[in-house]
Amino acid sequence: MDFSSALVDKIDIIIENWIVAVRSDEQMESAKELTYSAVRDGVPIVLQAIATMLSNSQDSDVRTLVQNSLEHGTLRAKQGFDAEEIAREYRLLRWAIFSTLEADLLTGTAVEINRAYRLIDTALDEVIARCFKSYTQERLREVEELQNQLRFTNQELIRLLRASQDNISLLAHELKTPLTSIIGYSDLFLRQQQQQNQQSNLIPNLEHIEKVLRNGRQLLRLINDALEISRYEAGTIKLQPSISNVQSLINSVVEMVEPLARAKELKIVVDCDRAPEQVFTDYLRLQQIVTNLIGNAIRYTESGMITVQCQLLPGNEWSLIVADTGIGIAPEDQSRIFQPYFQAANRPQSSLADSTGLGLAIVTRLVKLLQGKIDLISKLRVGSSFTVIFPLEVRGI
Numbered sequence: 072m073d074f075s076s077a078l079v080d081k082i083d084i085i086i087e088n089w090i091v092a093v094r095s096d097e098q099m100e101s102a103k104e105l106t107y108s109a110v111r112d113g114v115p116i117v118l119q120a121i122a123t124m125l126s127n128s129q130d131s132d133v134r135t136l137v138q139n140s141l142e143h144g145t146l147r148a149k150q151g152f153d154a155e156e157i158a159r160e161y162r163l164l165r166w167a168i169f170s171t172l173e174a175d176l177l178t179g180t181a182v183e184i185n186r187a188y189r190l191i192d193t194a195l196d197e198v199i200a201r202c203f204k205s206y207t208q209e210r211l212r213e214v215e216e217l218q219n220q221l222r223f224t225n226q227e228l229i230r231l232l233r234a235s236q237d238n239i240s241l242l243a244h245e246l247k248t249p250l251t252s253i254i255g256y257s258d259l260f261l262r263q264q265q266q267q268n269q270q271s272n273l274i275p276n277l278e279h280i281e282k283v284l285r286n287g288r289q290l291l292r293l294i295n296d297a298l299e300i301s302r303y304e305a306g307t308i309k310l311q312p313s314i315s316n317v318q319s320l321i322n323s324v325v326e327m328v329e330p331l332a333r334a335k336e337l338k339i340v341v342d343c344d345r346a347p348e349q350v351f352t353d354y355l356r357l358q359q360i361v362t363n364l365i366g367n368a369i370r371y372t373e374s375g376m377i378t379v380q381c382q383l384l385p386g387n388e389w390s391l392i393v394a395d396t397g398i399g400i401a402p403e404d405q406s407r408i409f410q411p412y413f414q415a416a417n418r419p420q421s422s423l424a425d426s427t428g429l430g431l432a433i434v435t436r437l438v439k440l441l442q443g444k445i446d447l448i449s450k451l452r453v454g455s456s457f458t459v460i461f462p463l464e465v466r467g468i
Contacts, residue, residue: 074187075126077175078168082118086111089167093160101152102160104330109150113143114164121168121194125187140198144205148213153281157206161199165192210280217287224294249290256282296429303436310353310440312465317346317381317389320354324361325379331369338376339365345382347389351464356437363430364393364457372397375454387463394456400449408447409435441465 078085090110093102102110117140147157168191169176176184260280302308325339332339361379368377375396383389400408407413411432438445442462449455 074172074175074179074183075122077172078118078122078125081171082115082122085118085164085167085171086114088171089114089160089164092163092167096159096163099156099159101150101156104333105150112146117143117198118168121191124190124194140201141205143198144202144207145209147202148206148209152206154203154206154278157202158199161195161202165195168195207280214280214283214287221287221290221294224298227298228294249287253283253287253290256280296433299429299433303433303440308356308440310356310465312351312353314349315352315354315357316348317350318343318348320358321346321361321379321381321391324358324365328362328365328369331366332377335369335373337369337372337374340376340378342378342380343382347383347463350389350461352441352461353465356441357461360434360437360441360459361391361393363434364391364459367430368393368395368397368455371395372454384460388460389463391459391461392456394454396454399451399453400447400455401451405447405449409445 090107093099093110096102144157152160169188172187176187179187260283321341321343325341329339365377365379372395378392378394380392380394381390404413409431411429413432435445438459438461442465444460446458447455448458
């Protein structure tokens with residue numbers, strides 16, 4: 072009995088069953104935001120290669136298996152999968168293959184069935200090993216790239232801090248925790264790599280790499296936000312105004328942050344039909360303001376919706392309103408919310424991971440730079456509304 076043709080005939084069924092299983096698996100969070108083709112990736116080619124190995128008349132196609140498993144590991148790293156998710160998707164692929172071929176396998180002899188099981192298991196084990204290897208290499212490349220970015224940013228930070236000593240103690244305090252984590256897990260990973268190099272130790276090491284990357288990105292975001300404040304205070308931010316489409320800008324920002332809202336089951340409502348068709352402003356700085364305001368609304372809202380409104384006003388002005396149904400801001404904190412590093416007392420623990428305490432401080436400075444003004448209306452456990460009024464044309468640049 073040659074099971075190769077049976078596998079080839081049922082490749083589409085196997086892939087469909089596998090993708091359904093992956094997307095319904097509650098522990099496969101990274102796959103839920105991907106398209107059908109992105110999840111499928113190179114699996115059809117891998118299955119074709121396995122079919123070739125099962126054939127009694129064709130040469131083993133190990134090279135194709137190796138090549139596609141290498142590419143699969145690199146892609147999964149770029150898509151944000153963690154090591155456990157990759158292990159789970161291959162476990163589900165093994166289940167999809169054997170459950171789909173079960174009826175065909177039962178028609179063969181014991182020797183034929185044993186050969187088919189052995190070849191499929193061997194092929195999948197090879198794919199998993201190669202996939203994890205390329206996944207690890209891609210993660211290490213990201214660590215190296217992040218390290219270079221941190222080194223460059225640190226040099227810029229040192230240069231600016233020499234010119235201004237304000238907030239050094241606060242900044243040092245905020246940098247201490249993520250930096251300590253980066254150093255600790257990096258040292259642990261390197262020592263483990265030096266002591267042992269067995270496959271069974273790969274997943275724990277990958278988890279250490281994930282922690283290094285996560286804390287490194289948080290550190291880089293904090294440093295970049297601090298640098299933005301420092302550049303403003305030093306007067307080195309130069310605007311580059313141009314004709315910009317407000318509605319298009321807001322739609323692009325909403326599209327970018329939509330996955331964050333979807334993850335918390337929040338709805339983003341955009342009402343910009345009355346927005347001015349064109350404004351003369353710095354597009355990137357305006358985009359930065361909108362991104363910070365909507366991102367902040369998502370971060371501090373656990374249920375309900377985010378509303379984004381903009382409209383043309385008399386006197387050659389236009390307004391942007393970002394409202395949420397979040398935790399709100401206490402009256403005594405509202406006068407301090409735009410200060411650097413200020414943290415409201417009622418912040419939920421879940422917001423601490425990706426907050427630098429500088430977002431609104433950056434917003435208020437950029438609003439002023441674009442010759443606008445910002446107002447806040449907020450009530451505890453009801454929500455907050457930020458209103459920004461800009462001129463249709465930035466003048467005197």
